[in-house]
Amino acid sequence: MTAITRNLPWFIKDLGVSIVGEKCYTSIVENLDLADVECLKYSLSKGLGLGIVVGGSIMKVPQLLLIVSARSARGLSLTSYVLETLSYAITLAYSYRNEFPFSTYGENLFLTLQNVIITLLIVHYNPPSSLAARPSAQRTIFSLQAVIACALALAVVPSSTLALCQIATLPLSLFSKLPQIRQNHRAQSTGQLSAFAVISQIGGCLARLFTTATEVGDPIVSAGFALALALNVLLGLQMWMYWGKEAKDEIELGPTIGVSDEKKAQWAPAAHKVEVVVPPASPGRASPRPGNRRWSRKVD
Structure with a gap:
C-alpha cells in the first residue's frame, strides 16, 4: 500500500x-x-476546519430562502442578528490580525456576510418601530451605512483594543441569543427560524472547540465557542418543543393593524363571533328615540 x-x-x-x-x-x-497521534489530531483538525469553512459558506442560505419565500421575517429578532453579526465580525478581524490559520476562522467571513443580508431583510420586512415610519429605501441605506462604519472601525482599531473587543464577544454571544430565545418562548413558536441553521451552528461550535484547542490554543476564542454552543443547544431544544406551532399571538388575536374590517371578520375565530338579531319594527309605528325609550308588554 x-x-x-x-x-x-x-x-x-x-x-x-x-x-x-x-x-x-x-x-x-x-x-x-x-x-502518530499528534499528526492524526492535527490532520483531523484541519479536515474539520475546512469542512466548517465550506459549511459556513451555505449555513444561513436556508434561512435566507425562508425569509424571501415567505416575504416575512416573523419570529426573527433584529437585536439578536445585529449582535451576532457584530460578534462574527470581531472574531474575524481578531483572528486575521493574529494570523491564525484560515481553516480556524474562515467561516466567520461567510457567516458575517450572510448575517448582514438577513439583517437587511428583517429591517425591510419587519422593521422596528423606530424605523417603521421611514421608506424602505431609507431603512436599507441607513443599515448599510451602519455596516460600513463597523467594518471600517474594526479595520483601523489598534490590536490591543481589538483584543478587548474579542473578550466582549462573550457577552455579545450571550445577549445575541437571549432576545431570540425570549421571543420564541413568548410566542411559543420559532417562526421563520431555520432548523438547518441552528443544527449546523451546534455542530460547528463542537468542531470549533476541537480545532481551536488543537491549532490555536486561545482561551478567549475557546470560551466564546463554548458559550455559543450552550445557547445554540437551547435554541435547538426550543425548535424541538415548538415544532409545527404557529405564533400564539397570531392564532389568538390575529393581525389587527392595517387590515380592513372585512378581512378582520374573516380571520376572527368562530368562537368570538356574536350574531345580533334586530327584530323588525311594527308597521306604522316610528321607532322610539334612544333617549326616550318606552317599554311595554304585549297582552294577548
Missing part, C-alpha cells in the same frame, strides 16, 4: 502538504503511520 501512497500525483501531494504540512503528510499519507 505504501508503494501507492508514496507515488501519488504531484498535485495531490502538493494539496496534502499545503493542508497538513510536510511532516504529517509523510507520516500519515505516505507511511500510513496511524500510531
Whole structure:
C-alpha cells in the first residue's frame, strides 16, 4: 500500500502538504503511520476546519430562502442578528490580525456576510418601530451605512483594543441569543427560524472547540465557542418543543393593524363571533328615540 501512497500525483501531494504540512503528510499519507497521534489530531483538525469553512459558506442560505419565500421575517429578532453579526465580525478581524490559520476562522467571513443580508431583510420586512415610519429605501441605506462604519472601525482599531473587543464577544454571544430565545418562548413558536441553521451552528461550535484547542490554543476564542454552543443547544431544544406551532399571538388575536374590517371578520375565530338579531319594527309605528325609550308588554 505504501508503494501507492508514496507515488501519488504531484498535485495531490502538493494539496496534502499545503493542508497538513510536510511532516504529517509523510507520516500519515505516505507511511500510513496511524500510531502518530499528534499528526492524526492535527490532520483531523484541519479536515474539520475546512469542512466548517465550506459549511459556513451555505449555513444561513436556508434561512435566507425562508425569509424571501415567505416575504416575512416573523419570529426573527433584529437585536439578536445585529449582535451576532457584530460578534462574527470581531472574531474575524481578531483572528486575521493574529494570523491564525484560515481553516480556524474562515467561516466567520461567510457567516458575517450572510448575517448582514438577513439583517437587511428583517429591517425591510419587519422593521422596528423606530424605523417603521421611514421608506424602505431609507431603512436599507441607513443599515448599510451602519455596516460600513463597523467594518471600517474594526479595520483601523489598534490590536490591543481589538483584543478587548474579542473578550466582549462573550457577552455579545450571550445577549445575541437571549432576545431570540425570549421571543420564541413568548410566542411559543420559532417562526421563520431555520432548523438547518441552528443544527449546523451546534455542530460547528463542537468542531470549533476541537480545532481551536488543537491549532490555536486561545482561551478567549475557546470560551466564546463554548458559550455559543450552550445557547445554540437551547435554541435547538426550543425548535424541538415548538415544532409545527404557529405564533400564539397570531392564532389568538390575529393581525389587527392595517387590515380592513372585512378581512378582520374573516380571520376572527368562530368562537368570538356574536350574531345580533334586530327584530323588525311594527308597521306604522316610528321607532322610539334612544333617549326616550318606552317599554311595554304585549297582552294577548
